[in-house]
Amino acid sequence: MPSERASIAPRRARAAAKLREQGFGALLVSPGADLQYLAGYQLFNSERLTCLVLDADGNATLVCPAFEAPRATVAAPDIQRATWEETDDPFAIVASIVPASGALAVADQMWASFLLRLQDALPGREFAAASVITRDLRMRKDAAEVEALRAVSESADRAYARILERPFAGRSERDIGADLAEMLRAEGHEEVGFTIVASGANGASPHHEAGDRRAAEGDTVVLDFGGAMRGYRSDITRTVHVGRIPGREEQKVHDVVRRAQEAGYAAARKDASAESVDAAARRVIDEAGYGEFFIHRTGHGIGLDGHEHPYLVRGNRERLEPGMAFSIEPGIYIPGRFGVRIEDVAVIAADGSARPLNQADHAFATVA
Ligand code: ZN
Ligand code: ZN
Numbered sequence: 001m002p003s004e005r006a007s008i009a010p011r012r013a014r015a016a017a018k019l020r021e022q023g024f025g026a027l028l029v030s031p032g033a034d035l036q037y038l039a040g041y042q043l044f045n046s047e048r049l050t051c052l053v054l055d056a057d058g059n060a061t062l063v064c065p066a067f068e069a070p071r072a073t074v075a076a077p078d079i080q081r082a083t084w085e086e087t088d089d090p091f092a093i094v095a096s097i098v099p100a101s102g103a104l105a106v107a108d109q110m111w112a113s114f115l116l117r118l119q120d121a122l123p124g125r126e127f128a129a130a131s132v133i134t135r136d137l138r139m140r141k142d143a144a145e146v147e148a149l150r151a152v153s154e155s156a157d158r159a160y161a162r163i164l165e166r167p168f169a170g171r172s173e174r175d176i177g178a179d180l181a182e183m184l185r186a187e188g189h190e191e192v193g194f195t196i197v198a199s200g201a202n203g204a205s206p207h208h209e210a211g212d213r214r215a216a217e218g219d220t221v222v223l224d225f226g227g228a229m230r231g232y233r234s235d236i237t238r239t240v241h242v243g244r245i246p247g248r249e250e251q252k253v254h255d256v257v258r259r260a261q262e263a264g265y266a267a268a269r270k271d272a273s274a275e276s277v278d279a280a281a282r283r284v285i286d287e288a289g290y291g292e293f294f295i296h297r298t299g300h301g302i303g304l305d306g307h308e309h310p311y312l313v314r315g316n317r318e319r320l321e322p323g324m325a326f327s328i329e330p331g332i333y334i335p336g337r338f339g340v341r342i343e344d345v346a347v348i349a350a351d352g353s354a355r356p357l358n359q360a361d362h363a364f365a366t367v368a
């Protein structure tokens with residue numbers, strides 16, 4: 001398995017080449033997914049500036065508080081540091097490092113308060129969102145990233161298998177969500193991002209937050225959860241039935257969603273457009289007569305961010321390529337009644353087909 005560390009310096013070289021191509025002087029990256037991607041270093045964003053400066057020649061300097069330097073040295077030993085003490089002005093330090101010419105690409109996730117200070121420290125310079133550089137790079141996962149996504153997806157699969165062993169009836173969504181979070185951690189997640197437990201009519205709201213409603217016999221329950229391992233994110237949805245036998249319409253809707261997801265997989269191939277995957281899944285739901293109840297796009301890219309490019313949505317003509325990883329998550333949401341969604345993370349493999357990274361069963365599972 002390729003090491004993650006070894007894949008990071010080549011990413012900076014590719015980013016620098018893009019900076020040159022597009023006439024940028026440097027890339028400025030504060031804590032967030034781009035920093036993890038380009039430095040292999042992560043920390044909580046705080047009012048103290050940490051900023052990677054990558055210039056168009058490929059020189060990288062991490063501007064960081066002096067007391068954070070030991071941690072940064074361990075995480076990113078190959079990147080030089082410019083440290084600042086509590087009474088220094090870190091923005092002036094960044095300004096002294098950036099090349100004298102060329103526009104500056106700033107991490108999309110940089111706080112506005114930092115950007116405003118940088119604009120003051122670098123008057124007259126042109127600033128742009130870093131995604132013009134990082135989006136294309138991050139969208140095409142290298143082997144180490146695909147491996148990390150596979151590991152975190154399989155961890156989420158195991159959490160799903162375990163939640164099915166617990167009773168749902170009579171328990172609040174919040175309680176079931178807490179179980180899911182505990183199981184994600186027990187199965188290797190270092191961070192739990194979200195646990196959507198949407199029972200009965202709550203299932204008709206795609207991003208319903210687990211609340212006080214108690215699941216009851218006969219309910220359909222949407223479980224959508226994920227988090228991160230080594231920075232890479234999981235995101236899986238399965239819909240379960242509380243009790244022995246699902247109602248006829250619930251079973252029918254689940255079958256339609258399952259077929260829609262399979263159609264999405266079949267359409268997701270190298271060189272297919274992102275929107276064609278959405279169209280393929282949507283067609284199945286439309287033809288079954290539930291088109292008006294599929295109220296969101298079919299999927300989103302995933303990696304160091306839970307939602308990133310490419311987005312599987314009408315209007316996105318972007319072509320899929322090996323290494324692109326994204327969710328395929330059609331759903332049907334019937335207001336006042338119930339919802340069904342099935343979601344896996346898939347990656348375009350070297351042979352051009354879409355491979356699921358999640359292996360959890362797609363059947364309409366029943367729970368007690
Ligand atoms: Zn979502
Ligand atoms: Zn999800």
Ligand code: ZN
Nearest residue numbers: 235327329343
């Ligand atoms: Zn998702």
